[in-house]
Amino acid sequence: MPQAESTAVYVKAQDRPVREGQFNYIAFNGGDRLGRAFGAFAVCLLLAVVAVFIPIAHFVLVPGLIILGLFMFVSRYRAQSAAQNVTVTCPVCEQAVTIKLDAEQQPPFYCYCSNCSSNLHVTGS
Numbered sequence: 001m002p003q004a005e006s007t008a009v010y011v012k013a014q015d016r017p018v019r020e021g022q023f024n025y026i027a028f029n030g031g032d033r034l035g036r037a038f039g040a041f042a043v044c045l046l047l048a049v050v051a052v053f054i055p056i057a058h059f060v061l062v063p064g065l066i067i068l069g070l071f072m073f074v075s076r077y078r079a080q081s082a083a084q085n086v087t088v089t090c091p092v093c094e095q096a097v098t099i100k101l102d103a104e105q106q107p108p109f110y111c112y113c114s115n116c117s118s119n120l121h122v123t124g125s
């Protein structure tokens with residue numbers, strides 16, 4: 001079962017004092033990763049079966065969807081966690097903000113404050 005976890009991070013912006021924030025993510029164990037990988041592969045395989053009935057386009061779609069399914073299987077299986085957000089008091093605007101992240105983002109990374117759009121540098125503890 002995926003676990004919601006968090007870790008401390010430091011958020012810097014220009015010459016402002018460094019703030020401590022919280023990096024929230026979902027951690028996957030071996031079974032979760034395998035389940036997510038097979039789920040993605042199954043969706044691609046199902047779409048490939050549907051594409052068999054599309055004249056001419058099936059010459060490209062069927063092998064393309066099978067290759068995409070294999071790629072998705074490997075990328076999903078390798079993902080050990082999925083980033084959710086960073087909660088921090090912005091060093092620039094001094095507001096408590098929650099910054100949404102892409103699933104593959106891991107500290108260190110740059111992002112923008114969701115309140116004042118300042119460029120923030122997030123680093124691990």
Ligand SMILES: [Zn+2]
Binds near residue numbers: 090092116118
């Ligand atoms: Zn801000």
